[in-house]
Amino acid sequence: MFGIGGGELILIILIALMLFGSDKIPEIARAMGKGMAQLKNATNEIKSEIQKGAEANGIDTSMKQLTSTFTDEVEKVKSNLDSNILPEVTKTKEDIEDLTGPIKRQR
Template identity: 50%
Template sequence: MYLFISGPEIFVILVIVVMVFGADKLPEIARGLGKGMRQVKDATNDIKREIKNSAEKNDIDIDIASNIKNEINKVTDNIEDYSQPVKKIKDTIVDDITGPIKRNK
C-alpha cells in the first residue's frame, strides 16, 4: 500500500475526517488537495525543465550517472584484460606444482 497504510487504517482516517469536517465538506477538501498536489507537481516539473535548459545552455552534461557507469565499465574491462595473462600464469604454476603431487598418489 501507499505510505505503508493498509485498508483498515485508511478507513479509520476517512471516518475521522467525515466526523471532523462533515460529509458535505469532503468534495471541497478533496478538490483543494488535488489542486495543491497538481501545483506542486507543476512546480517540480518547471524546476526540472529550468535546470535542464540551463545545463544545455552552458554545455553542462547532466547525465553524470551514466557517464560514471560507462567509465567504471571501461576500467573493469581494462583490469580484466591485464589480469587474464596473470591468471593463466598462476594456473600454469599451480598445475606444475600440483601435477607431481597428484601423480605420486
C-alpha cells in the first residue's frame, strides 16, 4: 500500500491523532473514503468513455491485430534462434573451450 510499512503507518496515525484529536479522526476518514470512492468512479467513467471511443473508431480491433502480428513475429524469431543459431553458438563455445583448455592447464 503506497510503499508504507507498518511502523511508518503507526507514526502517521499517531501524528494525525495529535493534530486532529480522536473525535475528528472518524470524520476525516469518512471524508477521505468518500473522496477516494468519487475519484475511483470518475477514473472508471473516463476509462469506459475512452474504451467506447476506441471501439467506435475501430482502434481497439486494430490494436489487437497489431499486437497479435507483433507476437507472431517475435515467436518466429525465437524459433529461428532456437533452431538455427543456438546450436552454432553451442558448437563455437565448445570449440573455444577445447582450444583454451591446454592454455588454462599450462598456468
